[in-house]
Amino acid sequence: MEPVLGLLLLLLTLAHASPDPPEPCVLDEESVQCSCNFSDPEPDWSYAFLCTGAQDVEFYGGGRSLEHFLKRVNTEADPGQFADVVRSLPWQRLTVGDARVPAQMLFGVLRMLGYSRLKELTLENLEVTGTTRPLLEATGPDLNTLSLSNVSWATGDAWLAELQQWLKPGLKVLKIAQTHSLNFSCEQIQVFPALVTLDLSDNPELGERGLISALCPSKFPALQVLVLRNAGVETPSGVCSALAVAGVQLEGLDLSHNLLRDTAGAPGCDWPSKLNSLNLSFTELEHVPKGLPAKLSVLDLSYNRLDRKPRPDELPKVDKLLLKGNPFSNPEPHSGEYDSGVVTAPVHLSLAVSVSGTLAVLQGTGLFA
Numbered sequence: 383m384e385p386v387l388g389l390l391l392l393l394l395t396l397a398h399a400s401p402d403p404p405e406p407c408v409l410d411e412e413s414v415q416c417s418c419n420f421s422d423p424e425p426d427w428s429y430a431f432l433c434t435g436a437q438d439v440e441f442y443g444g445g446r447s448l449e450h451f452l453k454r455v456n457t458e459a460d461p462g463q464f465a466d467v468v469r470s471l472p473w474q475r476l477t478v479g480d481a482r483v484p485a486q487m488l489f490g491v492l493r494m495l496g497y498s499r500l501k502e503l504t505l506e507n508l509e510v511t512g513t514t515r516p517l518l519e520a521t522g523p524d525l526n527t528l529s530l531s532n533v534s535w536a537t538g539d540a541w542l543a544e545l546q547q548w549l550k551p552g553l554k555v556l557k558i559a560q561t562h563s564l565n566f567s568c569e570q571i572q573v574f575p576a577l578v579t580l581d582l583s584d585n586p587e588l589g590e591r592g593l594i595s596a597l598c599p600s601k602f603p604a605l606q607v608l609v610l611r612n613a614g615v616e617t618p619s620g621v622c623s624a625l626a627v628a629g630v631q632l633e634g635l636d637l638s639h640n641l642l643r644d645t646a647g648a649p650g651c652d653w654p655s656k657l658n659s660l661n662l663s664f665t666e667l668e669h670v671p672k673g674l675p676a677k678l679s680v681l682d683l684s685y686n687r688l689d690r691k692p693r694p695d696e697l698p699k700v701d702k703l704l705l706k707g708n709p710f711s712n713p714e715p716h717s718g719e720y721d722s723g724v725v726t727a728p729v730h731l732s733l734a735v736s737v738s739g740t741l742a743v744l745q746g747t748g749l750f751a
């Protein structure tokens with residue numbers, strides 16, 4: 383039998399006395415949020431009990447290694463004996479961070495959480511060491527959202543496939559930031575049948591080429607939104623090609639906070655037919671890039687370096703165009719549905735001018751001191 387090893391189990395069962403360090407856990411007044419930071423060299427883990435009645439729970443390990451705990455827990459214990467305790471936890475969102483954890487222990491936690499009602503799990507600043515034997519049946523939590531930030535894995539490119547075994551298949555949102563490998567071993571990954579949003583933001587090394595290996599073909603059949611903020615993307619058309627290779631059908635694509643070049647892209651790339659929202663804000667664009675989808679509901683070009691208002695022939699057919707925060711600011715009269723983002727600024731401006739003008743007038747008449 384797979385040994386039952388878990389940080390969770392430890393946090394619930396370990397208790398040892400220590401002098402009087404600052405209390406590591408804080409529960410808010412409504413008993414909704416509870417956060418523990420075990421950064422003390424000799425932390426008192428029993429404080430974790432404080433969090434058993436909270437819904438949003440955070441455990442930070444102070445950067446320590448939890449490997450020595452492996453020797454101290456009963457590897458013969460049946461997870462079922464803790465099932466009732468775990469079932470009674472009202473935890474909905476759990477964050478675990480700042481530690482070096484053996485994979486066996488991390489997956490022990492996920493197995494225990496299989497009895498919980500947890501919906502969101504965040505792992506951050508973790509180094510996962512070692513590996514585990516493959517599983518026959520997934521017994522982990524039924525998560526809606528899984529977020530990983532700066533998590534490194536001893537299993538290298540196979541990490542997502544390994545982690546996936548411990549999750550029930552209903553995952554809708556997957557976020558992976560600051561990772562060391564998005565070059566997934568696609569043949570080992572199973573289909574994510576319900577995944578709607580994939581967020582690979584804050585992976586500046588990714589780029590269009592990395593995207594091709596990250597978007598394992600036919601593993602994300604329900605994907606609707608791809609978020610690639612600050613992901614080393616250079617051209618929208620390069621992303622178009624990667625999407626075409628992966629056969630991904632998207633509705634929303636966020637390329638904001640990349641340093642985009644506005645060169646014409648690979649000719650003949652067909653964007654996903656359902657794509658209706660494209661975010662190109664904060665991308666230092668000086669011109670509207672060529673080769674964008676022909677028709678969009680929303681195009682966000684705000685906070686770029688456009689020094690003139692784009693002409694309609696440079697733009698896709700778009701219902702809502704966002705252009706605020708660009709250098710061109712000369713207020714133009716409202717001339718069509720596509721510049722709704724432009725007109726708001728001058729309206730506010732003139733309103734502000736007239737309000738302060740009114741005040742100046744009133745001051746002049748002596749009504750205001």
Ligand SMILES: *[C@@H]1O[C@H](CO)[C@@H](O)[C@H](O)[C@H]1NC(C)=O
Nearest residue numbers: 419420421422442444479480
């Ligand atoms: C935990 O406490 C340490 C030491 O006080 C601090 O450096 C660290 O930022 C804290 N971590 C979190 C997540 O608050």
Ligand SMILES: *[C@@H]1O[C@H](CO)[C@@H](O)[C@H](O)[C@H]1NC(C)=O
Nearest residue numbers: 480481506507508509532534
């Ligand atoms: C990433 O996580 C490691 C622990 O695995 C930590 O030492 C490092 O400081 C973290 N990096 C950042 C940028 O937080």
Ligand SMILES: *[C@@H]1O[C@H](CO)[C@@H](O)[C@H](O)[C@H]1NC(C)=O
Nearest residue numbers: 539564565566567568592595
């Ligand atoms: C990605 O993985 C494949 C094998 O799965 C390997 O051939 C390739 O060199 C890897 N690419 C990078 C950038 O590590």
Ligand SMILES: *[C@@H]1O[C@H](CO)[C@@H](O)[C@H](O)[C@H]1NC(C)=O
Nearest residue numbers: 611638639661663664680682
């Ligand atoms: C586009 O991205 C920026 C920055 O990431 C965000 O603030 C903005 O709300 C997004 N625009 C739309 C239309 O969602």
